[in-house]
Amino acid sequence: MVRRRVPLVTLTLIAVGLVAGGLWWWAVLRLLLVPGESGAVEGAIAAGGWGLSLLPVHVAASSRPPARLTRAWRRHRSGAGSGPS
Template identity: 55%
Template sequence: MWWWALARLVLAPGAGVLEAAVVAGGWGLSLLPVHCVPKGQAEGALAAGRWRRAWRAVTGHRGDAQGEA
């Protein structure tokens, strides 16, 4: 429907705010990811804390949040 409003906005001399609102809203909704799955079920999903563990492996830091080693 938003593409019809876009065509009307471009081609019809009387088109205006209503068509522009339909175009903006429809185009924005078309950007939503509709093929989403929970992260735990996604193929190739990375575990939480992956970067923290990788950083600790590289730096050798094993302390807590207060910086104790």
């Protein structure tokens, strides 16, 4: 069996994602189960998580290749010739 080391950044992102997901579920369940006791914080967390779920739909990668960058150039005046050497 081959063991691979997982970078610390990856583990941190996974942990943050799990905590954020747990917080969102807590807020949604609190809003559903005890709506009289839940407040603005739970509503904001639930709405924010729902808004983030829509993000991948609107920020999808394009199927066409990226545009090529061009080099900037200065336009010479007609009849100006080259500058002093």
